[in-house]
Amino acid sequence: MRINRLPALLVALLFVAVVVTGIFGTSWNTVSELPENPADPSNIEGIGMLIFTQYMVPFEVLSIVLLASLIGAIYMAKGEGNR
Amino acid sequence: MTAIPLTFYLGLAALLFSIGLYGVMTHKSGIRIIMCIELMLNSANLNLVAFSSYTDTLNGQVFAIFSIALAAAEAAVGFAIFMAIYRMHDKINLDELNILRW
Numbered sequence: 728m729r730i731n732r733l734p735a736l737l738v739a740l741l742f743v744a745v746v747v748t749g750i751f752g753t754s755w756n757t758v759s760e761l762p763e764n765p766a767d768p769s770n771i772e773g774i775g776m777l778i779f780t781q782y783m784v785p786f787e788v789l790s791i792v793l794l795a796s797l798i799g800a801i802y803m804a805k806g807e808g809n810r
Numbered sequence: 811m812t813a814i815p816l817t818f819y820l821g822l823a824a825l826l827f828s829i830g831l832y833g834v835m836t837h838k839s840g841i842r843i844i845m846c847i848e849l850m851l852n853s854a855n856l857n858l859v860a861f862s863s864y865t866d867t868l869n870g871q872v873f874a875i876f877s878i879a880l881a882a883a884e885a886a887v888g889f890a891i892f893m894a895i896y897r898m899h900d901k902i903n904l905d906e907l908n909i910l911r912w
Contacts, residue, residue: 735835743828796883800890
């Protein structure tokens with residue numbers, strides 16, 4: 728099978744054209760200046776608070792998913808010779 | 811702190827996603843396709859972090875951390891699958907593999 732690069736390039740360029748026109752055509756309701764708290768310049772603490780309060784269940788589910796994928800990857804990559 | 815406009819971040823993310831899309835559509839090697847999928851996921855992460863920073867919340871960064879962890883899991887499983895396929899069939903190009911055809 729021979730891969731045609733030109734249709735792929737056209738699709739990619741069409742995608743980026745549509746998305747960029749959508750981005751620059753939308754009036755985003757954002758702040759003009761980034762908020763900056765001099766007392767707490769780091770956001771690590773905020774992320775940790777959010778992870779362990781609001782997103783605690785997805786965090787635990789994510790740990791289970793990582794463990795399962797790691798075990799599955801080791802099982803698939805280990806091979807069948809040295810079982 | 812003067813801010814770079816949000817549209818620049820979104821445009822960069824769209825450009826990265828487009829590069830990843832082009833790579834997925836043109837490359838034959840499975841490793842390269844996984845790398846391009848990672849590029850697309852990271853452009854989505856860039857969008858998440860940009861919106862999180864411009865709305866003065868941290869939810870988007872937490873989502874980005876979850877997305878990065880899921881991308882790591884997906885990459886590990888994908889590379890393991892390709893390693894097993896290469897061990898069985900001595901092929902890595904996706905256009906030569908028809909082991910899922912019934």
